[in-house]
Amino acid sequence: MPGNQSWQRYDWRRSYAWNYARFPEPASIEVPRVAGSWEYCGLPVDSPLGVPAGPLLNRGWCLYYASLGFDVLTYKTVRSRSHGCYDLPNLQPVEVMQPLTGGESRLSACDMMHGSWAVSFGMPSRSPDEWRADVEQTRNELPQGKLLSVSVVATTQPGWSIKEVAEDYALCARWAVDSGADCVETNFSCPNVSTCDGQLYQEPDAAGYVASTVRQAIGNVPYIIKVGHLRTRVTGEGLLDAVAPYADAIAMTNSIATTVQNTDRKLLFDGQKRGICGAAISAASIEQTHWMCQLIGQREENVRLIGVGGVRSLVEVNAYMDAGAHAVQLATAAMMDPEIGLRLRRAMAHDTWRSRRIS
């Protein structure tokens, strides 16, 4: 039972393939109901709590976290062809003295996980045949009240035009919908890849073009765009104007990118930046959610926000929702502490939380 049980975790010292093959069984446990009624991009759902693209490698991981109180399950980003994973470390804990602002150029690696890490997978993907069958089975086995969102990315080839990139995103998005996904998310923000799909959120025209192509491919299915840390409001304005006609929601933020050094001051990851995720990014991400919400209000756009980054207690859940997020998702904290969804739900079942949220 809660408190006494040790929940199986993703083994962050081991590879993507190792963890892919060793998903836990769903937990048999009563999950507290969250007060109020909720929607995710217009679809009814039991709570605003979800897991973003990353920890849920396949059906087994989706069903496990669904059983632990998460209602929006985002299937880890998939592609139009199979794609390998970067070498270990895929997850490198880092020392962080103060909340990241995006101005940092270098962090130090450490052995123990204290709440933040550099993420370095390179968005591996199983072949479309494999992930499409797995998505279909996942949707069939997810209980009512839960939503399956599938994250997709283009696999940019040398010399591709933005039209080809957009078509590859759209192909994956369509496949996800055909396989039963309730929502589709396009990742416009992977700091760990050097191709243009990793930085689309910084290029409003390209982002808008891809978003319009994806929208055409998926009809009315709820569509989320995942973005990274925006250094200026001006970039945010451009991005919002470009994607608002097509997207139901923007999820922020993916991470904050820096280089990472070891104890000898030697740079890891061949000196390339990696996305820092976890506690260190919550302040910057909540702030970005806040000002993006203001921009949406000023423009009277009908775009929702999804708060991602550093959520580890009810404090961050409330802060994201106060900043304007309609849903909140946890990756790092849920990986380190799978029971966190149950604890959050116990607090969110409480009348005082309900009146705070719906008053």
Ligand SMILES: Cc1cc2nc3c(=O)[nH]c(=O)nc-3n(C[C@H](O)[C@H](O)[C@H](O)COP(=O)(O)O)c2cc1C
């Ligand atoms: C293990 C891991 C894998 C991730 N893989 C993806 C991915 O495939 N696609 C994506 O859009 N984001 C990915 N992310 C980023 C998360 O979706 C999320 O934006 C980030 O971890 C910040 O949330 P957190 O602070 O709760 O971890 C990954 C994060 C982690 C920790």
